[in-house]
Amino acid sequence: MHTFRALIVAVAVLAGVAAPRPASADDLKLGISAAFTSLDPHFFVATANIMISRYMFDALTSTNERQQVVPALAESWEAKDDLRWEFKLRPDVVFSDGTPLTANDIAASLARAPDVEGSPSSFALYTRSIANVDVIDPLTLVIETAHPNPTLPVEMSYISIIPEKLRNATTDAFNNLEATIGTGPFIPVNYVPNDHVEFVRNPNYWGPAPEWETATVRLIANNGARSAALLAGDVDVIDAVPPADIERIQASDNTIVSAVSNRVIFVGLDQERDESPFVSTPDGGNPLKNLLVRKALTHAIDREAIAARIMKGAALPAGQFLPDGFFGVSENLDLPEYDPEMARALLEESGFADKVKLTITGPSDRYLNASQVLQAIAQMFNRIGVETGVEMLPWSNYVSRLRAQEISAFFGGWGSVTGETGVSMLVTTGTVDPDRGSGGGNRGRYSNPDLDALLAEAARTIDNDARNDVLARASELVIGDVGLMPIYFEITNWGLRDGLTMQGRADQATLAASIRSQ
């Protein structure tokens, strides 16, 4: 018994010591939901890795909250002709070790980005259009592309710029902080993989100095634990607040900041094969090839109800690839009307009324509330007479099934990395052609030569207004064909300790440099 009593005393003493948790005004602690895996900014094209890179490094360009391209290390740029882009660097930028930034550093970074040993998924994605990089003078360079590429400026925002001398640095050198020399607002001082990174302010930063002397980014993947960390005052900011916790967090003097993301969540339908494994009718065949059936399904979905009741406001109903105000969005496309009567009528007209059996497949561990959303959609389909079931799989398993085309209807998400609808349509609805990177996410195998032609036209149109129009027309075409069914855009919620403010970002990144105290 003595031992037990001693233990209780020890707990009380420890608690007393731990109680005053000093929240210094100069330190910012952030709890982040997605795992970052390396400090090498060119190692892995994963959202969380790119976010962490932005603490330490800059790129030629950057993107603002609405994902529009803004100047960063390049002060200005222009298209000399269809293939050549001239970038003018900002003068007087120095790396955190004091060496000045020159165009040679840019060239070295562009060369290293697609060529990192052991990279599980490389930044070649954003450099593949580049044919040649010409250094004109220390502050000018010309990037020549193999084919016209209007999205080069936004793609350049993904390539972190490192000093030329680190061209051949290993990933290890970045992870042990030898090579983390950047022009960004912070310098890392401690990195524990899959746990946290500690940063101090970079005194040489060219932009407005961040308010925080130090910033600590902690990975807290579990939703409940992340909310608890904010409520307990362990951290000042968390991202991806689970919808169920929003009220609780607001009630305890914290602030919620929301932003519509660039990620559209959709249901895709197998519309290529004559026999598809998870859809059947008494007479055989694939009813999803019939446009009337697809229209019936899209009008059977009550997007507003899903956003409001299941996602509890963490979603904005979607009728196309990006929310209003983004590049390449059509003004003529409204939300597909929720009308079960009409849906049923369409189904009758197609001759498939009460004949279709369908299973929708989705990933269980990738998107917020995916399982509930799919259950709801299945019920809505059942209501119009399509007998629908749901199958949820872990992501790694799901991706393999998608790739093997062992699906008929599937649940997916796509975040537009360029902030334009062009890449979204190319990947999710372009005719499947892996050599071109077209249709990589088009598991329903929708294929329309008119769409491919429009996308090809957009891809060579450097003029922004003209490209916007082409992409808007392309969006109308796909949605009219029900090439896939957008359901909603994710809304990201951040929880901030009272007294802090930030702008929610469409790319879902949480950047300490843009968090301020009121």
Add this chain to the structure above:
Amino acid sequence: MFAYIIRRVAQSVFVLFSIALLVFLAIYAIGDPVITLAPQDATTAELEATARRLGMDRPLYQQFFIFLSNAAQGDFGRSFVYGEPALNVVLSRLPATLELALFAAFLAVVIGVPLGMYAGLKPDSAGGKSIMLGSILGFSLPSFWQGLMLILLFAVVLRWLPAGGRGDVGSIWGLQSSFFTFDGISHLLLPALNMALFKVALIIRVARAATRETIGQDFMLFARAKGLPPTRLVGVHLLKNILIPVVTVLGLELGSLIAFAIVTESVFAYPGMGKLLVDSIGQLDRPVIVAYLMATVLMFVVINLIVDLLYAALDPRIRLSGGEA
């Protein structure tokens, strides 16, 4: 005894080999890491380049034999997602995990053994009965929920302890551990308690049963008849005799505390090995999964060996020999 140890080691090498083979086959069956990790708009050429970089472009049996020959030299390959040697990734988590497991085991013993002995000595008293009732709670509360409740109470409402993460690491004689700082221990307390509660319940039951059995035995009666003071009777003779089942249970449970702290680690965002394993399975990070399982199997083997040796120390009647292993 030496032959006994040799035999044990040979058995574990075989276990390690089979586990490696199983992991290779299992991950092959689940999916292709190259596809899982790639963005959807990657071109075929980019996917092929990735497969080459990760060594996934060869047939599975070749991958396995390359792995075997490297592993024989202590090289388990590089993690796909961390880009660091897989064994380093796993071992860098080991101190955090060991601290948590040892602290939890310590709490389980110092709480569980005295309570169990009390309940065994006075089974009909109110105290004894409520201890047994309490132990049912310890068994039945889901560790996930219990962890969140602990956080809610001690971190959110009372604000005594941090809600999660690992605390500052101190250093004494070159040894680095968060046991050496108040911040470190305050971070350990809640997750360790969360893991300990189930084990406390277990140890209470084991200690109680052993106590009940031991007090009726002849040597205890003799000791009492001889006039030994009750403190010595309970504190030495009884305690020594109930320790064998307690050590057995603890040995088994320590392994599971180390290897399967997954729920507690995720709820408390604690950077231990369990959390690493879950993340790695999700990303099909084969080198880390293999290295993790190798390290875990090795640990189980060593713990079991220590338990066997402890038996011999605790009870002179038990002798280890090559034959009976």
